[in-house]
Amino acid sequence: MKKYFLLIAACLFGLTACDNAAQQEQEQETTYPNEVIETIMTRRSVRQYNDEPIPHEVMDKILECGIHAPNGMNAQRWEVRVVESQKWIKDATEAYKNSVPADSPMAKQFEDPNFKNMFRNATNVIFISHRPGPCTQLDCGLMAGNMVNAAKSLGVSSVIMMGPIGFFSTEAGKPFLDALALSEGQELLICIGMGYSDEKPETPERKYSKVKYVQ
Numbered sequence: 631m632k633k634y635f636l637l638i639a640a641c642l643f644g645l646t647a648c649d650n651a652a653q654q655e656q657e658q659e660t661t662y663p664n665e666v667i668e669t670i671m672t673r674r675s676v677r678q679y680n681d682e683p684i685p686h687e688v689m690d691k692i693l694e695c696g697i698h699a700p701n702g703m704n705a706q707r708w709e710v711r712v713v714e715s716q717k718w719i720k721d722a723t724e725a726y727k728n729s730v731p732a733d734s735p736m737a738k739q740f741e742d743p744n745f746k747n748m749f750r751n752a753t754n755v756i757f758i759s760h761r762p763g764p765c766t767q768l769d770c771g772l773m774a775g776n777m778v779n780a781a782k783s784l785g786v787s788s789v790i791m792m793g794p795i796g797f798f799s800t801e802a803g804k805p806f807l808d809a810l811a812l813s814e815g816q817e818l819l820i821c822i823g824m825g826y827s828d829e830k831p832e833t834p835e836r837k838y839s840k841v842k843y844v845q
């Protein structure tokens with residue numbers, strides 16, 4: 631009896647090992663049905679960038695893809711600002727650093743030797759604002775989605791962020807918000823850091839169990 635148990639255990643172990651090896655091989659060799667799906671599946675949020683600027687013609691295409699996102703009633707209650715000024719990014723980061731209490735958990739990030747700026751070290755920052763309405767947050771999210779996937783398809787990495795947004799409604803953040811020159815009634819909602827990647831992030835786990843067919 632014990633002999634059979636050991637045999638079954640050995641077989642099961644063998645099968646699991648094969649499964650893992652096959653899965654790893656499959657991950658390495660994944661082929662996608664087309665380039666759009668490959669872009670969507672391989673895009674990752676990047677938080678380390680080199681200093682190479684994004685050429686204007688590349689950024690223009692990314693922005694164009696953004697404004698072609700579906701949006702409620704095609705009302706386009708959004709505005710977009712692209713910050714290229716390294717001085718603006720540096721000064722905003724300095725003001726932000728000064729506004730964070732030294733004992734706050736937020737101050738931990740400044741100790742990271744790789745910390746370059748408050749936008750996850752990106753070289754360019756796209757700000758998306760909205761004139762709040764029933765679907766405008768969704769509209770801006772879809773716009774951001776188009777932008778990050780378009781960027782990925784052009785070799786540009788990105789990270790969508792809400793974390794830095796609160797700073798711009800503080801006294802210290804006001805001059806930087808003013809410099810964005812948004813129209814009356816527009817409120818900052820989201821920003822996207824972009825640039826050329828200096829890291830290769832892992833794919834964070836996705837929970838396939840969240841999706842169910844109803845038949």
Ligand SMILES: Cc1cc2nc3c(=O)[nH]c(=O)nc-3n(C[C@H](O)[C@H](O)[C@H](O)COP(=O)(O)O)c2cc1C
Pocket residue numbers: 673674675676677750789790791792793794831833834
């Ligand atoms: C609405 C939204 C807000 C986010 N805010 C931040 C943020 O403030 N800082 C950050 O580092 N990442 C932020 N992210 C990136 C997520 O952490 C990231 O998308 C998620 O971990 C999945 O990883 P992936 O983008 O590599 O697939 C945000 C993403 C979204 C969609």
